[in-house]
Amino acid sequence: LDTGDIVLFSRPCQRMGVLGCILCLGTKTVHATPWDHIGVVVKDKDGTNRIWEAAFSGVKHYDLHARLQRSSAYMIAVRRLYTERNDAMRESARQYVAEIEQRPYKASYAQLVRVAVSQYPAKRRRRDLHRSMRRLEEDATFVESEL
CATH class of the missing domain: 3.90.1720.10 (endopeptidase domain like (from Nostoc punctiforme))
Known part of the structure; x- marks a missing residue:
C-alpha cells in the first residue's frame, strides 16, 4: 500500500x-x-x-x-x-x-442527516439508470440471438 x-x-x-x-x-x-x-x-x-x-x-x-x-x-x-x-x-x-x-x-448530527438525505435521490437515480442499461443490454443480446 x-x-x-x-x-x-x-x-x-x-x-x-x-x-x-x-x-x-x-x-x-x-x-x-x-x-x-x-x-x-x-x-x-x-x-x-x-x-x-x-x-x-x-x-x-x-x-x-x-x-x-x-x-x-x-x-x-x-x-x-x-x-x-x-x-x-x-x-x-x-x-x-x-x-x-x-x-x-465538525459535522453536527443534523448536517449528517441532511447530507445523507440529499445524496439518496441521486444514488437511487444512478441505480435505476444502471438497471435500465442492464435491461437494454439483455434485450439487445436477445434480439441478436433471434436474428
Missing part, C-alpha cells in the same frame, strides 16, 4: 453505542454499501504506512498494521489510487494530514 490508497471497513453496527450504531446502519443503508468507515493511507518518511481516519474525537492516525489487527470489522477492503506516486506527492500528503491532525469532527 502507498499514500492515497483507501481502506474500507464494514463493522458490526450492533456492537456500537446507540449513536454509532445509528450512523453505521444509516451509512450502509443510505449509500447501499456494506462499508461504514474509511481511512486513507499516508506513508511516513521512514516508509511506515499510517492510516488517517475521522472519528467522533477528531482526525487521528495509527500504524496501519496495528489498526487492521485491532479492527472489529468483519470485512476490510483496499481501493488503490491509480496514479504515479512520487516523493513530492507523499510529502504534500504528509503536510496536509499534519495540519488536520486532532481537528475536531
Whole structure:
C-alpha cells in the first residue's frame, strides 16, 4: 500500500453505542454499501504506512498494521489510487494530514442527516439508470440471438 490508497471497513453496527450504531446502519443503508468507515493511507518518511481516519474525537492516525489487527470489522477492503506516486506527492500528503491532525469532527448530527438525505435521490437515480442499461443490454443480446 502507498499514500492515497483507501481502506474500507464494514463493522458490526450492533456492537456500537446507540449513536454509532445509528450512523453505521444509516451509512450502509443510505449509500447501499456494506462499508461504514474509511481511512486513507499516508506513508511516513521512514516508509511506515499510517492510516488517517475521522472519528467522533477528531482526525487521528495509527500504524496501519496495528489498526487492521485491532479492527472489529468483519470485512476490510483496499481501493488503490491509480496514479504515479512520487516523493513530492507523499510529502504534500504528509503536510496536509499534519495540519488536520486532532481537528475536531465538525459535522453536527443534523448536517449528517441532511447530507445523507440529499445524496439518496441521486444514488437511487444512478441505480435505476444502471438497471435500465442492464435491461437494454439483455434485450439487445436477445434480439441478436433471434436474428
